[in-house]
Amino acid sequence: MKIDLGEWPVSGNDIEAASVELAIEARGLVKRFDGFTAVDGVDIAVPKGSIYGILGPNGAGKTTTLRMLLGIIDPDAGYRRVLGCERPTEVARRIGYLPEERGLYPAMKAYEAIAFLAALRGVPLKEGRRLGREMLEEHGLGYAADRQIRQMSKGMAQQVQLLGTLVHQPDLVVFDEPFSGLDALNQGKLERMIRALAARGTTVIFSTHVIAHAERLCDQVAIIAGGKVPFAGSVDVARDRLRPQVRLETRVIDGPWRAALPVDARHEGAFWYFTLPESGIEPLLRALIEGNAGILSLSIERAGLHDAFVAIAGEAAAKALEEGKGDVQ
Amino acid sequence: MTNWREKLRAALVIARRDFVAVIWSKTFIFFLIGPLFPVLVGGLAGNIGDKVQQSADRPSIGLAMGSGDVDRLLRARDDLDGRLAGPMPEIVVLKRLEPGEAFNPRAALSSSDRQVTAVLSGTLAAPTLSGPPERLRQWVGLVSNLAANAQADKALAYPQVAMDEVAGTAAKVRSGQAATAQGGQVVLFLLTMLLAGMVLSNLVEEKGNKIIEVLAAAIPMDAMFMGKLFAMLGVSLVGIAVWGAAGGTLVLLGGQGMPALATPAVGWPLFLVLGFLYFAMAYLLLGSLFLSVGGMASTVREVQTLSMPVSMFQLMVFFFSSYALTAAGTWVEWLSWVFPVSSPYAMLARAAQHQEVWPHILALGWQALWVVLIVRAGAQLFRRSVMKSGPSQGKGVWSRLLRRGVAKPY
Numbered sequence: 115m116k117i118d119l120g121e122w123p124v125s126g127n128d129i130e131a132a133s134v135e136l137a138i139e140a141r142g143l144v145k146r147f148d149g150f151t152a153v154d155g156v157d158i159a160v161p162k163g164s165i166y167g168i169l170g171p172n173g174a175g176k177t178t179t180l181r182m183l184l185g186i187i188d189p190d191a192g193y194r195r196v197l198g199c200e201r202p203t204e205v206a207r208r209i210g211y212l213p214e215e216r217g218l219y220p221a222m223k224a225y226e227a228i229a230f231l232a233a234l235r236g237v238p239l240k241e242g243r244r245l246g247r248e249m250l251e252e253h254g255l256g257y258a259a260d261r262q263i264r265q266m267s268k269g270m271a272q273q274v275q276l277l278g279t280l281v282h283q284p285d286l287v288v289f290d291e292p293f294s295g296l297d298a299l300n301q302g303k304l305e306r307m308i309r310a311l312a313a314r315g316t317t318v319i320f321s322t323h324v325i326a327h328a329e330r331l332c333d334q335v336a337i338i339a340g341g342k343v344p345f346a347g348s349v350d351v352a353r354d355r356l357r358p359q360v361r362l363e364t365r366v367i368d369g370p371w372r373a374a375l376p377v378d379a380r381h382e383g384a385f386w387y388f389t390l391p392e393s394g395i396e397p398l399l400r401a402l403i404e405g406n407a408g409i410l411s412l413s414i415e416r417a418g419l420h421d422a423f424v425a426i427a428g429e430a431a432a433k434a435l436e437e438g439k440g441d442v443q
Numbered sequence: 444m445t446n447w448r449e450k451l452r453a454a455l456v457i458a459r460r461d462f463v464a465v466i467w468s469k470t471f472i473f474f475l476i477g478p479l480f481p482v483l484v485g486g487l488a489g490n491i492g493d494k495v496q497q498s499a500d501r502p503s504i505g506l507a508m509g510s511g512d513v514d515r516l517l518r519a520r521d522d523l524d525g526r527l528a529g530p531m532p533e534i535v536v537l538k539r540l541e542p543g544e545a546f547n548p549r550a551a552l553s554s555s556d557r558q559v560t561a562v563l564s565g566t567l568a569a570p571t572l573s574g575p576p577e578r579l580r581q582w583v584g585l586v587s588n589l590a591a592n593a594q595a596d597k598a599l600a601y602p603q604v605a606m607d608e609v610a611g612t613a614a615k616v617r618s619g620q621a622a623t624a625q626g627g628q629v630v631l632f633l634l635t636m637l638l639a640g641m642v643l644s645n646l647v648e649e650k651g652n653k654i655i656e657v658l659a660a661a662i663p664m665d666a667m668f669m670g671k672l673f674a675m676l677g678v679s680l681v682g683i684a685v686w687g688a689a690g691g692t693l694v695l696l697g698g699q700g701m702p703a704l705a706t707p708a709v710g711w712p713l714f715l716v717l718g719f720l721y722f723a724m725a726y727l728l729l730g731s732l733f734l735s736v737g738g739m740a741s742t743v744r745e746v747q748t749l750s751m752p753v754s755m756f757q758l759m760v761f762f763f764s765s766y767a768l769t770a771a772g773t774w775v776e777w778l779s780w781v782f783p784v785s786s787p788y789a790m791l792a793r794a795a796q797h798q799e800v801w802p803h804i805l806a807l808g809w810q811a812l813w814v815v816l817i818v819r820a821g822a823q824l825f826r827r828s829v830m831k832s833g834p835s836q837g838k839g840v841w842s843r844l845l846r847r848g849v850a851k852p853y
Contacts, residue, residue, distance in 0.1 A: 215653040232454045
């Protein structure tokens with residue numbers, strides 16, 4: 115099915131043009147590894163206080179993009195500005211980062227691990243220890259504060275690392291695939307935490323290959339596939355770029371009303387599916403009634419982010435996305 | 444650029460974590476008692492070896508001469524005992540020969556009845572010493588002296604020699620300070636050899652448990668390298684303090700004094716302070732190199748493979764510094780002072796032999812500068828090759844090594 119996408123791509127420039135204050139701004143980021151181009155001219159603009167998702171299948175370049183934004187690696191080409199600074203490591207104290215591959219020192223106690231992560235970001239050790247115990251208590255892990263990381267389950271250790279990521283109250287939080295490895299309950303908990311962070315003005319950027327998370331949480335998304343970003347903008351804009359889909363059920367199988375259906379209309383079971391014509395629903399309805407279609411039901415459905423993703427990134431990327439999500443919620 | 448205070452703060456966070464992790468680990472006790480094993484084994488082996496040596500090879504000369512010659516020789520031996528340098532061999536009478544009686548020294552030497560090292564036969568006027576060549580060379584003068592003394596008509600009068608002690612001649616001071624210099628170098632080498640290699644595997648843990656990603660995002664990589672070096676230096680100093688205290692206690696309990704070493708040119712207090720500083724510098728210099736090299740290794744197996752070349756490198760540095768000690772005033776000595784990794788060894792030797800202090804201030808500054816340079820280069824190399832940062836053009840090791848500074852592709 116061919117879908118009219120309007121003007122593509124929509125870039126972060128639109129946001130900048132609207133003079134929104136940005137937490138992250140990146141233009142033309144390029145990163146090659148031994149001849150392989152992992153990220154190829156990525157543009158991203160993340161408004162302050164927003165929840166921003168980088169959506170793409172495994173190997174699309176999400177992690178490499180985040181690592182460049184954090185200053186862990188330098189780009190081969192391009193420009194980045196994070197919290198107003200071109201060298202992200204200089205504002206590291208204001209950033210929290212949870213990498214995809216979680217890791218803590220196994221011999222450390224839970225509260226010490228949080229204090230250590232806090233100390234890395236400039237919080238005095240004593241204060242970090244106090245905060246560590248407090249946060250563990252708050253999140254129902256107080257009983258495990260003195261337990262070594264090696265004695266914890268993987269899920270518990272992940273929660274400790276998450277708390278360590280947030281302990282210094284960063285202005286910007288970067289999560290790389292934060293939902294992977296979490297059960298449904300903890301995924302819900304994390305979603306609530308992300309919303310709470312944004313509510314208090316923290317900018318959250320996360321990568322995911324699960325569309326549902328991005329759709330539920332994000333104000334803005336960047337869709338990334340093959341190292342390129344074909345779309346960056348608000349979720350609503352992405353969805354609105356697809357015309358609503360019409361589902362029609364008629365009593366009469368054939369008749370003059372059929373001429374009113376668009377050329378892309380397809381018949382599946384008892385229903386006709388087609389894209390809402392540009393002229394809108396009223397002329398269509400009039401034509402169906404006048405053509406004696408005998409309408410049994412008619413619904414207009416707004417396109418989901420998944421449809422937008424398929425349209426933007428292509429079927430192959432969408433398939434890769436589906437294959438990669440072992441823990442989709 | 445992230446300021447130095449911030450880097451130092453980050454380095455101390457890492458140093459504290461690593462230091463505490465090592466000190467409180469169960470294996471640290473083995474680290475502390477480790478050096479005692481060779482001392483114990485060496486002591487035991489030496490003791491047993493001495494006993495075996497004493498019973499197997501007690502130097503003695505078998506005597507087979509006419510009865511009168513034997514008596515005169517024994518008297519001469521008693522006269523000379525204590526007047527010659529070194530211990531006098533035991534003299535064992537094998538046979539008092541009757542006039543005209545023949546004696547076969549070779550048969551006596553191969554006999555297992557009386558085990559003697561050499562046999563003296565013939566007459567006092569024409570003595571024959573039979574035995575292994577090295578013993579003959581050692582004792583021929585002594586035997587000649589004994590025979591001459593024994594032939595004298597009356598006992599020789601040995602005059603009393605008045606002794607005028609002079610504490611130290613210039614030559615003695617020089618050679619004593621050279622010995623102190625060498626001793627200092629050996630101790631410095633042994634400590635760095637024992638301790639600096641530990642740094643090789645220091646980044647394997649971070650890479651293994653993936654925390655390297657969090658560290659790299661939070662602090663500058665060179666701060667992490669520096670923190671790790673500080674931590675391991677701290678661990679080493681704890682080890683040295685414990686070993687020093689244990690060794691000192693053993694010496695005191697054993698009632699033995701320290702081996703007499705000549706006072707270094709700068710004096711003992713300053714020499715010890717410089718020894719500490721040069722140990723720290725040698726450790727940081729070698730440690731920063733090893734940390735950089737070890738950082739490239741991704742598994743413990745790779746680190747183990749690197750251990751041998753690293754030990755060889757340390758040996759070469761030590762040999763070079765020792766050689767420079769014998770080449771005073773030449774370009775070799777200058778090179779050993781200037782070459783960063785040999786500089787601490789060479790300068791400690793200099794402290795034992797020359798009293799100027801200012802070259803040490805200069806040398807310490809020079810060495811510190813190199814520590815910073817190596818750490819920065821190592822961190823940069825780590826970022827590029829392990830973290831895959833920076834421009835990807837130029838895949839060769841040298842091109843990567845030579846690419847300086849943080850990549851600024853934009």
